[in-house]
Amino acid sequence: MGRHDLRPLRVLHTANQLFTAARIKNLPPWHSVVESIPPAQALVRTQPVQHTPQTRPRKTKARKASKLFKPTNITYREDRLRRDFFGDHPWELARPRVVLENDGKDYEGNDWSKISQPGRPVTGESVIQRQMWLLKNVHNMKKASAYDQARKEFYKLRLHEDVRRRVAKEEALATGAYFHKSALEVGMEIEDKQYEEWKKWAIKQTKETEQRQNAMYTGQDNQSMDLSPDDPETEAGLEEISDILPAQGQSALGGAQAIPASQGVEAMENFAFGR
Structure with a gap:
């Protein structure tokens, strides 16, 4: 049949x-329709087919179908700086921030030649932008040096804020x-309350464990059998049983008769076999 498949024409x-x-x-x-209107026999196309050459190198690994439409990760230089700063200062993430902008071009009014901006609180993002400005505008400024300078300026402003806040609180307390x-x-109060509850639970569990351990023995606990001669209850109990106990030098009366072991075994065999 060659390069062309002629089987449909021979139906x-x-x-x-x-x-x-x-x-x-x-x-x-x-049958009647195909016989009256047979298919065309010309196999030559009016326009030649243009084959696109393969531009992809053969060694390149093809992407899987599940990842064809996966969006490309967009990364910025500031992302790495943010990772370093908030890794060293995790509590800065706990501070609430307002990310709402007025016109979407608020960044144009910021001059990061200084870390403090009018009408804007000093946050971790201020350190990032200040570090970026130093890297772009200061010649031969390294990343670590820019980070240290921006960080020290940040610490200084935060220290001033804490001092102002402490002074304001003391003035308010002084005025009532x-x-x-x-x-x-x-x-701390919640933690102390939980600790006290846990302490009660631990004592209860310890007592229950001791009771289970004592219940494993057939006899009484040795500690419960200790008698103190000075205890009033001990003296009263000794007076009640003083008449029953034998005196010093007197042998005990009553009780089971002691017999040798051999006679006891023989007596049990006679009882079992009806002798």
Whole structure:
């Protein structure tokens, strides 16, 4: 058949041969239509087919179908700086921040030649932007040096904020203001309460464990059998049984008669066999 598949063009001829050889009883419904309007015999295309050369190198590993439409990760230089700063200062992530912008171009009004910006609180992002400005504008400034400089400026401003806050609180207390408990004090109270509850639970569990261990023995605990001669209850108990106990030098009366072991075994055999 070569390069071209001519079997679809020979459908009518094949159907006639099968009907003549009695391989099929009736002609197919499309026989009359195909016989009156036969398919075209020309196999030459009016326009040549243009094959696109393979530009991908053979050694390149093809991407899987599940990852064809996976978006590409977009990374910025600031992401690495943020990872370093918040890794060293994790509590900065606990500070609430407002990320709402006025017109979407608030960054144009910031001058990061200094870390403090008017109308904007000093946060960890201020350190990142200040470090980026130093890396871009200071010649031969290394990443570690820019990070140390921005970090020291950040510490200085935070120290001033803490001093102002402490002074304001002392002035308010001096004038009769009252402040509720801080978050640290509330947390410590909750922790102490949980500790006391756990302590009660631990004591209860320890007592139950000791009771289970004591129940494993048939006799009483040795500690419970200790008698103190000075105990009033011990003296009263000794007076009650003083008449029953034998005196010093007197042999005990009553009780089972002691017999040798050999006679005891013989007596049990006689009882068992009815002797």
